[in-house]
Amino acid sequence: MLVLTRWFRRTLVSGVCVAGLLGAGVIPALAEPGDPGDPGIEAPAPPPPPGELPPPPPLPWELPPPPPAPDAPPPGEVPPPPAPTTPPPGAPPTGDVPPLPVGLLKNSPNNGDVVGVAQPVTIVFAAPVTDKKAAEAAVKITTSKPVPGYFYWYTDQQLRWKPTQFWPANTDVNVNAGGTRWSFKVGDAFVSTVDDATFTMTVTRNGVVERTMPMSMGKHDKKHETKNGTYYVSEKFQKMVMDSSTYGVPVNSAEGYKLDVFWATRLSNSGIFVHAAPWSVGAQGKQDTSHGCINLSTDNATWYFNQSHPGDPVIVKNSPGGPYKDYDGYDDWQRF
Known part of the structure; x- marks a missing residue:
């Protein structure tokens, strides 16, 4: 019987195991130093130390917050409240309005107009109005500056609103009449004072004198005197x-008379204009010779024509003609 030593038995078993593995083709080749290895095989992550589990992924509520918006307030600061939309003090209330009791025929100023500081808001109805309170309640006027004012009826068919004093210069005005809306702008305070004591017409813009012009107005014959007023x-x-x-x-x-007149600016429906009167230049600044109009030189009348807007006030004073109350549609500042 063959007796094998212990060393020989171990060597024989090892050789048989290696031969079996080689025959199965499962022993990987060892890479040389610097050998990139098999590019199709990705090396696994090293295992954690014995007894230690890998950390779990973060939960959604544990993720870092997103960066703040560029216009966001600093942390802890309360954003300011939105700007108020209420009208300024003195303006009539805003909001929805009831319908007009009678249809709207026309209005003045028109949408987009630029007017002077004496211009009233005029609403003409399609028929005479019997329920005047309802008509007033259906009209709301809002302004960009505080402007106290009031309604008045020029006729049963015509409602007007004007400030208690001249509009503040450069005021934006919005009108809502029974749901019909329009807007206009009050421009500069372009105010003229015609003084019969000095025979001059002085024009100011926002309180600063722009031009003082010699003038001649209605002659003193108890028929043609120019009347005092705004x-x-x-x-x-x-x-x-x-x-x-x-x-x-x-x-x-x-x-x-019947003649062509140039650079005529109407002040009333009773025939009062500021206009060029080259035939009376010799009297301008010295005496009154017109039939009621305010006569200026062609240069001065052209300048006034080009500078003025509807609604610019012209104040006549120191005339012997009495007050202007002609019921002609433009005596608002005298009657109301």
Whole structure:
């Protein structure tokens, strides 16, 4: 019987195991130093130390917060409240309004107009209004500056609103009449004072004198004196025909006339204009010779025509003609 030593038995068993593995092709080749190995095989992560588990992934509420928005307030600071939308003190209330009791026919100023500081808001209804309180309740006026004012009825068909004093210069105005809305802007305070004591017309813009002009107005014959009071510009004509027969004086009479007039700015529906009167330049600044209009030189009348807007006030004072209350549509500042 063959007796094998212990060493020989171990060597024989090891050789058989190695031969078996080689035959199965499962022993990997060892890479040389610097050998990149098999590019198709990715080395596994090293195992954690014995007895230690890997940390779990973070939960959603444990993730870091997103960066703040660029316009966000600093941490702990309360953002300011939104700007108020209420009207300024003195303005009529805003909000929804009831319908007008009678349809709206037209309005003045129109949407987008720029007007002077004496311009009233005018609403003309399609028919006479009997429920005047309901009509007033259906009209709301809001302003960009505090402007106290009031409604008044010029006729049963015409509602107006004006400030208690001239509008503040450069005020934005919004009107809502039964759901119909429009806006306009009050421009500079372009105010003219016509003083019969000095025969001058002085024009200021926002309180600063821009021009003082010699003038001649209605002659003192107890028929043509220009009346005292606050007028305001209504319309302008670069050229127009003035005809005395339009107010009852025949053209062929001693006081009659019919002639072309230039740079005419209307102040009333009773025939008062500021206009160029080259025929009276010699009297301007010295005496009154007109039929009621304010006569200026062509240069001064052109300047005023180009600078003025509807609603710019013209204040006549120191005339012997009495107060301006002609019920002609433009005496708002005298009657109301």
